[in-house]
Amino acid sequence: MGARHISFTPAKPLLASELNQSTLDAKYAVRGKIPIRADEIRNHIESNPNSHGLPYDRIISANIGNPQQLDQKPLTWYRQVLSLLQYPHILDKVDASVIHELFPKDVIERAKTILGSTGSMGAYSHSQGDSYVRKSVAKFISERDGYPADPQSIFLTGGASAAVQYLLQILSSDKNSGFLIPIPQYPLYTATIALNNAVPIGYFLDEANNWSTNPTQIRQLIHENNAKGINIKALVVINPGNPTGAILTKEDIKNIIDIAAEHGLVLIADEVYQENVFEGEFVSMKRVLSELNEQHPELYSNVQLASLHSTSKGVSGECGQRGGYMELVGFTEEVRQVVFKLASINLCSVVSGQALMELMVNPPKPGQESYEVYHAETSGIHSDLQGRSSSLYAAFNKMEDITCNKPMGAMYLFPRLNFTEESYPKLYKDSDDTGVVVDELYCVELLESTGICCVPGSGFGQVPDTYHLRTTFLPPGTEWIESWANFHKEFVKKYKG
Ligand SMILES: Cc1ncc(COP(=O)(O)O)c(C=O)c1O
Known part of the structure; x- marks a missing residue:
């Protein structure tokens, strides 16, 4: 082949200023x-x-x-099940007595159950997440709160971050879409609001009052921003708080729900630290909303709540595995379908992260073979x-x-x-x-x-x-x-x- 005679002025690489x-x-x-x-x-x-x-x-x-x-060491329960999920060959090919020397019986059973539902860890799951895992998440929520949860309302996500990205993207209908966020806040919120070209509206947490929320100030901000033509879409709450370490009282949560009910704001309850509680009590936004709804459905039945949880925090600390979920309550089917479409465009969250969520919300129970080790490890991490x-x-x-x-x-x-x-x-x-x-x-x-x-x-x-x-x-x-x-x-x- 002859030499190519080419001559042109090479184009320059992109500059950052040419990007989004x-x-x-x-x-x-x-x-x-x-x-x-x-x-x-x-x-x-x-x-x-x-x-x-x-x-x-x-x-x-x-x-x-x-x-x-x-x-922090990973929990034995998680990693034993995950290792069987990642290499199911052991379950199929290794003699049962040999596997039992390596893995407790409940680990083997759980791995088989998960594989029975997901198939391979290497296969895409349902866009909303595996149905068996979603059922477990719904059971976990209903036992935590004493109110039912519907697996259809659960979306398994790549950490809570992916849920925040979905929600803020969907709600940012134009450049006047506003989001009430706590200040100080976890910067995922300001960053994602910026990515969606929307407006952050910071409400200050009260440092002198253990970082509590001030409903009067939030109402004032709604009033001021509405007057400026900002269409406020959602109110974000981080409980327990990052970076503050504070836990909201039930009264604080009720006040926030009242504001959402009155102004038609979507509530985003970021509850990824719900297991990391040292003092006081964590009460979920879902539980308080369910109680209010039971007492006054005429006031609260339209409140739309997205609650987020993650395998990254708590005593799991499995940040790299990207497990998370969001529960949607009070949204119309039409809106749920849009969230579903966005989840479908992303295909599915990491399936091993979904499996980890199952292991987190459905841990070994007293009397099961893995229970003692699980209990010792989790309480050790918590007190540490x-x-x-x-x-x-x-x-x-x-x-x-x-x-x-x-x-x-x-x-x-x-x-x-x-x-x-x-x-x-x-x-x-x-x-x-x-x-x-x-x-x-x-x-x-x-x-x-x-x-x-x-x-x-x-x-x-x-x-x-x-x-x-x-x-x-x-x-x-x-x-x-x-x-x-x-x-x-x-x-x-x-x-x-
Ligand atoms: C308040 C809060 N929300 C969400 C996240 C995101 O966590 P992940 O995406 O790992 O679940 C974090 C991480 O630090 C956080 O602090």
């Missing part, structure tokens, strides 16, 4: 600037293990609630997390010019940095000179000095002129807390006065 503007505008602090810098430091340490020149040997990833990245939250909370409240509300649940603390301009003039000067906000400056110096990676409050939203940071309490041990306390002393010495 909404994607460019979206921000996600949990994996933002500071975690990216932490990755660079981690790479530097890994490439220069004996000569990295830093006063620490590893990065402590306190920026994200990712328990198994921080040494509670202990870690208390240690970090105590440490923050000993630090000068930091205050922190007592965590009631979830996996985070959101301490406040009480660094006023009068007391910390040098800090504000540095912030002005560099254009880096005060809480971000603190997080950058914390990372560079100790290897601890957390996220500035500005990434979650906060009352103007207040500064916070969000950290998980998941990292094991107390050494990192001591190193944080020492850093803090130095920081105060450097900037105060």
Whole structure:
């Protein structure tokens, strides 16, 4: 073949400015600037293990609630069933007495039941998720709340994130679609609102009142935004709260439902931390709505609620497996069909994540072979997390010019940095000179000095002129807390006065 004689001016690669503007505008602090810098430091340490020149040997990833990245062990029950699901050859070909030496009987039975419904883990499932798993989820919800749940209303999703994406996409009918979100919030919400070119309307949680909601303020925001031509579609509630760690009272939840009923707002109840409760009681939005509906159907029967749950949190911590569900209540069949279409376009959520959801909502019962180990492991993780939250909370409240509300649940603390301009003039000067906000400056110096990676409050939203940071309490041990306390002393010495 002869040589090709070609001549043209090669086209340039794309510029970011040529991409979808909404994607460019979206921000996600949990994996933002500071975690990216932490990755660079981690790479530097890994490439220069004996000569990295830093006063620490590893990065402590306190920026994200990712328990198994921080040494939490997966539950034996989950992984035993999953291993049979992924390699069913063992069930078919290995002699029964040999399998029983490796796996408890209830594990083998459950794996067979799941495979009987899903077929292979490698096959697409029904768009809404496997019907056996959806039945288990409905049973779990009805036992939790004392009110029935319909498997037809359950959508199994790739973590709760996919449910949030579906809901916000469907509800963003035009650029005037508004979403009431708590401030501080988990930044998935602001990011997804930005991706859909819709309007975030932040309602402030009351820090002085253990991060409670203020219905008067929410009503005021509805009034103001309606007057501006914003069509408010939904009200988001995160309970237990990320980043606040607070748990809503039943009274708070009733007030929120009243607002939704009065204004026709879809309620999005993000309840992924419902198992992570240390103080008080988690009451689901579904339960409170069902009670109100029973008493006053004339007021509440039109309320539309989407409740979300996940296998990523609780004591499961299986973030990488992408299991989640949403339950839709009160939506018309017409709207449910649109959600179904969107789920169908995405084909299905990861089938092994669906199986994990089944194992989470339908765990071994007392008397079954796996029960003892399951119970010991889950209660061990729960008390461990509670202990870690208390240690970090105590440490923050000993630090000068930091205050922190007592965590009631979830996996985070959101301490406040009480660094006023009068007391910390040098800090504000540095912030002005560099254009880096005060809480971000603190997080950058914390990372560079100790290897601890957390996220500035500005990434979650906060009352103007207040500064916070969000950290998980998941990292094991107390050494990192001591190193944080020492850093803090130095920081105060450097900037105060
Ligand atoms: C409040 C909240 N909602 C949703 C998610 C998403 O979790 P996943 O998609 O892993 O279920 C998170 C993750 O941290 C969260 O904190």
